[in-house]
Amino acid sequence: MLEVKNARMLYGDLVAVDRLSFTIKPGDIFGLLGTNGAGKTTTFRMIMGLLEPTEGEVLYNGQHVGYHNVNEIGYMIEERSLLTKITVKELMLYFGQLKDMEPRVILERLDYWLDRFGITDYKNKKIKELSKGNQQKIQFISAIINNPKLLVLDEPFSGLDPINTEFFVEVIRDFQRQGAMVVFSSHQLDHVESFCEELIVLEKGKVIIEGRIDQVKKDFKKQNIKIKGDVDVDKLKAIPGVFQVIENVDQIIVKIENDDAASRVFDYVKTCQHITKYDVEQASLSEIFIAKVGQAHEKV
Amino acid sequence: MKKFKFLVKYGLLKRVGRKAFLITNIIIAILSILIINLPSIIALFGGDDDQMTDLTIEVASELGVATLVDDLEVKFNEGLPAPFYLISEIPSNTVDVDQFWENPEVDVLFTFAGTPDDPVINIYSKFPEMNGNFANQIELQLISYQLGGAYERPVFNTILAPDYEDPEAGAILGSISSLLILPLFILVTMATQFVGVDIIEEKSTKAIETIIASVPANIHFLSKIVASIFFVIIQGALILFYGVLASLLSKLFASAPNLNLPVGQESLLGYLGELLPNWPILIIFTMLFIVVGTLFYLVIAAIFASMAVTQEDYQQFQSPLMLMLLGGFYIGIFAPMANGDGFMRVMAFVPIFAPMVAPVALAGGILNYAQAVIALVVMILFLAITVYFLSPVYKVAILNYDQTKFFKRIGDNFKKAFHMRKK
Numbered sequence: 001m002l003e004v005k006n007a008r009m010l011y012g013d014l015v016a017v018d019r020l021s022f023t024i025k026p027g028d029i030f031g032l033l034g035t036n037g038a039g040k041t042t043t044f045r046m047i048m049g050l051l052e053p054t055e056g057e058v059l060y061n062g063q064h065v066g067y068h069n070v071n072e073i074g075y076m077i078e079e080r081s082l083l084t085k086i087t088v089k090e091l092m093l094y095f096g097q098l099k100d101m102e103p104r105v106i107l108e109r110l111d112y113w114l115d116r117f118g119i120t121d122y123k124n125k126k127i128k129e130l131s132k133g134n135q136q137k138i139q140f141i142s143a144i145i146n147n148p149k150l151l152v153l154d155e156p157f158s159g160l161d162p163i164n165t166e167f168f169v170e171v172i173r174d175f176q177r178q179g180a181m182v183v184f185s186s187h188q189l190d191h192v193e194s195f196c197e198e199l200i201v202l203e204k205g206k207v208i209i210e211g212r213i214d215q216v217k218k219d220f221k222k223q224n225i226k227i228k229g230d231v232d233v234d235k236l237k238a239i240p241g242v243f244q245v246i247e248n249v250d251q252i253i254v255k256i257e258n259d260d261a262a263s264r265v266f267d268y269v270k271t272c273q274h275i276t277k278y279d280v281e282q283a284s285l286s287e288i289f290i291a292k293v294g295q296a297h298e299k300v
Numbered sequence: 301m302k303k304f305k306f307l308v309k310y311g312l313l314k315r316v317g318r319k320a321f322l323i324t325n326i327i328i329a330i331l332s333i334l335i336i337n338l339p340s341i342i343a344l345f346g347g348d349d350d351q352m353t354d355l356t357i358e359v360a361s362e363l364g365v366a367t368l369v370d371d372l373e374v375k376f377n378e379g380l381p382a383p384f385y386l387i388s389e390i391p392s393n394t395v396d397v398d399q400f401w402e403n404p405e406v407d408v409l410f411t412f413a414g415t416p417d418d419p420v421i422n423i424y425s426k427f428p429e430m431n432g433n434f435a436n437q438i439e440l441q442l443i444s445y446q447l448g449g450a451y452e453r454p455v456f457n458t459i460l461a462p463d464y465e466d467p468e469a470g471a472i473l474g475s476i477s478s479l480l481i482l483p484l485f486i487l488v489t490m491a492t493q494f495v496g497v498d499i500i501e502e503k504s505t506k507a508i509e510t511i512i513a514s515v516p517a518n519i520h521f522l523s524k525i526v527a528s529i530f531f532v533i534i535q536g537a538l539i540l541f542y543g544v545l546a547s548l549l550s551k552l553f554a555s556a557p558n559l560n561l562p563v564g565q566e567s568l569l570g571y572l573g574e575l576l577p578n579w580p581i582l583i584i585f586t587m588l589f590i591v592v593g594t595l596f597y598l599v600i601a602a603i604f605a606s607m608a609v610t611q612e613d614y615q616q617f618q619s620p621l622m623l624m625l626l627g628g629f630y631i632g633i634f635a636p637m638a639n640g641d642g643f644m645r646v647m648a649f650v651p652i653f654a655p656m657v658a659p660v661a662l663a664g665g666i667l668n669y670a671q672a673v674i675a676l677v678v679m680i681l682f683l684a685i686t687v688y689f690l691s692p693v694y695k696v697a698i699l700n701y702d703q704t705k706f707f708k709r710i711g712d713n714f715k716k717a718f719h720m721r722k723k
Contacts, residue, residue, distance in 0.1 A: 050513060067514075070514055071514075075509075075513045077509045080506065081506035081508070082505060083501065083505055083507045084505055095510055095514070097303075097306050097310075098303060098306070098307075098510075098511060098514035098515055100302060
């Protein structure tokens with residue numbers, strides 16, 4: 001279990017992370033979101049033991065994260081962190097042995113992962129000769145080569161095409177099934193929404209959203225109603241509780257403040273002709289994110 | 301410890317297991333052989349144009365040994381393909397030393413006084429570097445006259461011309477300094493470059509994040525230093541080996557009769573051996589200064605590299621280090637030529653210059669052994685203080701990607717390290 005307890009990180013007067021607390025249990029996938037400079041990387045560095053919190057603590061299975069238990073952790077940083085002048089094999093041997101792995105085991109696992117990602121031909125190629133996407137795969141493999149029990153992934157999908165993103169998601173799910181804890185950050189909120197159960201959104205070091213995604217959505221009262229049919233947009237806009245109406249090519253999206261507004265919109269739509277679609281959906285994570293971060297900015 | 305050993309091994313193999321290392325060493329070996337055998341090579345290509353063809357010696361003896369002059373001529377020319385020493389006798393009462401010094405026809409004058417059992421020999425020589433050889437030959441000859449009696453070592457007085465200036469005196473220290481400092485400078489520069497480039501390569505690619513996530517920053521720091529020191533030791537030993545190899549080759553050249561090399565000029569090492577009779581102690585001191593000095597420079601290089609973010613950045617950050625190294629190099633090379641003994645003595649105690657200045661000062665007799673030990677102790681203390689104060693800076697700087705101006709960045713990193721230490 002990973003426990004971040006009231007962690008606070010100060011750089012001089014700057015509060016990089018302010019009293020952050022969360023717990024990740026084996027088999028959990030946890031999302032850490034936020035705009036640039038929100039404190040995600042600082043949080044990851046505290047989890048990895050690279051930074052000592054000014055206040056609070058980070059515990060991994062009840063112990064402080066340190067070099068005694070780091071071999072059980074896999075870490076992938078946001079930017080590419082590969083030695084570009086050496087080959088894939090040399091790099092894995094280097095990084096793997098830093099995790100106290102035997103060279104034989106490293107090479108066995110490397111063959112497995114290269115095969116799984118469909119890049120077996122690149123084993124003896126220099127990193128700098130690989131495309132950005134393949135470098136990303138190699139970096140991901142370097143994070144999981146030690147079969148970690150805690151996987152810390154900072155923007156793992158950055159720069160990946162949808163097919164390779166699916167590869168990554170599959171592997172992360174495999175680790176989840178094996179009981180590993182996964183904590184990751186991403187700007188691609190659809191990925192967070194699709195496979196992460198719990199999240200925290202940071203803004204300027206402070207937590208602005210936290211909890212299980214379904215609960216977060218539920219707590220966020222605003223909803224979207226998608227309508228196809230002959231409706232008068234001006235009348236929709238005039239309904240109390242409707243704060244925005246978007247006219248798309250094939251449908252109209254009505255953004256409402258709460259459940260009461262939903263029933264008022266429904267009452268109006270019932271009076272309209274040729275209605276082929278009427279869906280009330282919870283706000284997307286992206287909308288919640290933008291709304292909450294916007295509020296946080298306004299407060300500042 | 302396992303990770304530390306691995307990192308040291310990895311860092312070392314990265315240097316010595318490469319083609320560049322092999323090529324560099326082939327070049328160094330060839331250059332060493334060429335430099336050490338330079339006199340022979342010059343001689344081989346006709347460099348003996350101004351070589352002496354004979355040496356005229358006059359002997360004035362009161363020993364009463366009738367065959368002395370003939371015996372000496374045989375003894376002196378023993379083993380030479382043609383007579384080189386032309387020895388003639390002059391009456392003792394005709395000896396005029398002033399006239400001898402002015403006479404270009406005569407090169408050396410021996411005067412023998414006393415008895416064969418208790419002789420006193422004056423050697424007046426226009427080639428004082430050969431006096432040792434003259435004395436040895438004379439002594440051997442006189443022993444043969446003393447058979448049956450107890451051996452008494454003759455008394456030798458060597459007298460130089462009043463206006464004599466040893467043409468080699470200034471060159472001696474210059475030779476020593478070049479031969480000591482140049483390899484040292486090359487070794488230290490190579491090692492600091494390696495450690496700096498290694499660190500900045502890992503930092504600029506952000507691979508350092510993954511590495512420091514697996515090993516503590518201080519272990520990473522120490523492993524880089526230790527790997528580089530091992531590299532210096534290996535490379536230093538190889539250079540020494542090339543020197544020995546070159547020396548053996550020079551002996552081989554000298555023993556090859558068809559090469560017809562001039563006697564006594566076959567090897568630069570032989571020449572240095574004559575100049576520095578205390579060379580074993582000198583080598584030990586030099587090695588100690590190299591190791592401690594290189595450690596110091598490596599620590600500085602590692603710290604600067606940790607504060608740099610990009611390769612270009614590092615070029616700027618390593619300038620102070622290169623200035624330090626060049627300072628030591630130029631002091632070591634030029635101070636002896638400028639007769640700056642006092643200046644050298646002072647600089648030998650300044651830790652940032654001592655690694656290159658102190659061995660030369662010791663070889664040149666400017667420092668005695670006690671002073672060299674003090675200089676070494678000062679350096680070790682300075683190194684310990686440097687490591688104590690700068691290793692926290694490395695810990696702070698290695699994961700810091702701040703790209704503010706040079707001095708501000710240094711200041712910020714020191715401040716953070718200071719806060720960390722306080723905490």
